[in-house]
Amino acid sequence: MFYDVRYVKTRSLTISLENGRVEKVKCDESSGKAFRVLKNGFWGFYSTSAEISDDEGVRMAEENARGKGRSRISEVEVRSGRFVLKPKIDPADVSIEEKVRLMRDVEKALRDDFIVSTRVVYIENVRIFEYRDSSGVEVFYEVPRTGMIVQAVAKGETLQFYSKRILKPAGYEIFGDNVFEIAEEVRNVLGGLIKAKSPPSGKMNVVVDPSLGGVFIHEAFGHAVEADHVLQGSSVVADKIGKKVANESVNVYDDPTLKEFGFYPFDDEGVKAEKKVIIEKGVLKSFLHSRETSAMLNGKPGNARAQGLDFPIVRMSNTFIGEGDLSFEELLEEAKNGVYLVGSRGGETNPATGYFQFNAQFGYIVRNGELAEMIRDVSLSGNTLEILKDIKLGKGLEFDPGFCGKSGQLVPVADGSPPALIKALVGGA
């Protein structure tokens, strides 16, 4: 019988400044334990926020291991570890008044005649994680996450809204000119958006900015290579390892060791984080694995994550497409006619069919290789097995943070890409 024990403790503070007023201040401190037992190839799981001894918790989980199955799990190479991400400026050492002062200054940079609503949200949290299992693996980490979300609504002929965020696995030191720059950008974009036209529709050339490109690769490929979908028999790339899935310029990675929002030192199964090559020169190299999927499919574990005390499942971390060598102008020239789309409110994918949808926050018409009039938010769709064949990649990799939802669990991730040119279905008027 295999068992493991997780102890998760979190502290968080969220402050909202809505139309200039401090509201919805939330302060949380919680902890709990989660236990897994693997017996006769069948999993039993128990979690609780109440005080409980490890022996008792394992016994509760074992009671749930009532069936017979084929699950197995892999051994872990690095058997112990400790990691504390010490922020340069611990948010706990900054007074709440100081945090509110910064938010008020950012909010001022958002204001304009056409802005009818503003929201600035400050977020800080710390995750303290302890893990041990029946094979002797023991790890500990403490990672803070800090950030700010800046949103506004503008009124012209229609109401429009736009949002930007900065979120990092770090402390209060991440705030500098950057938060004022994004506030300025939100204001400027909204000034254009209220006059912007409806986007066009149909299959067309789309130049994506790094933020949209990141969400694109997350939806287009990231989910399909999560090996739990492969075990379920619900991934279109299940039989594509070693095969060409993209053109030769395409390299795709998932790297939890980068200090972007999806950072973690160990996954929720106690496995030391490491960079995974998903696509190399257009060839599918590996899936993302948990200890179970790696044992069943002969891969490397390290990608199992959980929200809070939930059962860990295969997840992305910081997922990105490697840079190409085209300049932005060259991408526009290659596109010739189509759209340039910027930013994203996220997307969704069905790994079984390969169809995915992702949303852009605004954009511009591209006419004769040049940027023309501004267009409103629109979504795009495509299919995993087709979309990377004609992709062209630019220079300048950038990451955008966000939260990814799967099976009811949200985890912090970052998606990265250089500017790129794809052919996708745009759902415009």
Added chain:
Amino acid sequence: MNEIIRHLDRNADAWEIYCERSKSKSISIEKGEIKLIESSEDVDYAVRVIVNGTVGFATSSNLSIDVCERAIKIAKISEEKLKELPEGKKAEVEGIYDAKVEKIDSDWLLESAEVLINSAREVGNVNPAQGYVEASIDEIKLINSCGADLEEKLTFCEAFLECVIEDSSAFEFDQSRTSKLDLEFVGRRSAELALESLKAEKIEKGRYDIVLSPIAIHELLSNALYPAFFAENVAKGRSPLTELGRQYIGEITIVDDGAIPYGLMSFSFDDEGVNPKETIVFEGGVLKSYITDFRHALEIGIEPTGNGLRGEDLYPVTSPTNVVLEFDDVSDDIEDGAIVVHALIGAHTSNPVSGDFSLECMNAFFVKNGDRKAVKSAMIYGNVYELLRNVEVFGKDVRQIENTITPSVRFNDVVVSC
């Protein structure tokens, strides 16, 4: 407990302690096999205080003087104004607790999962790729210094299955306040939809009549429409629904009612202690009223509507309860000549402020003279207010999906991009 109440009485002008004790048990299916049984027991506390007219809030898995102190400290910098908390009122609501759910054990879950898998396999050679059956019991306690002393138990069960065959996939689910789940329906329907969606073909880009299933209606409206009728969003300039009495949509009536017997979102008091009631949001397409939490009801000067609900962070905000959609023209046969859409991909990316959406269809069929042709990769595009002005007819297949109670709805003239 008494010591904590004494502490709050001494240091706050008003206070509230909310406690949620949840127990859940579930079973998971992977590729037609049962894989895992989970159970969890969680207790969470939220303390809200009013000090000198402003609100402080803190949460923890333990109730202690410390969590109260954190809430009090926050009240000092907060500008969230509140004079009082609800006095606490309960309504009699039938069908929100089923004692049988308390007895659900591993054997019941194992049997239910078998029924799900077998019902799917009886339809054809599909892979019941992933699914679950879950039962949960929530025990809510709410006390405050304004007189509320309320408690209740709520039960909830759900079964979900996604079936896959070749490059086709479909899901179905059933949710209930009782232990009665239609497992055969979930298994059979997800398998049928996956099979029917095989060999999908492209259609021409253009304007079509479309029929959205209750699942698709919920996915779209809960993201693109519902937030626009929260009083808070209207007051803060984030909603186009600024004029009561104005006709914004076609002649549809939309009612929020947290007291519907057996409603998935029904309760005898909301998470702030306000009793649930019927609120007519749109009557024949005319905006009649907003829904609200307690704080924004006071601030805006309207009656509380019993929509102060708490999500995972336990902070009470406005949220719909059971939203019922009604239309005069109802028919059994609404699919002919239309594209019928079972579910949407990416509905959360809809724009809640403008109402614009562009979404990928999942399990879509073009229906003509009884013939159903699976449609490959199509996006529907539009604005939710325009869409709701183009309702032709409602079907009779009424069901509740999360917080939406609706039949399938046929819309005219929707832009389909492919």
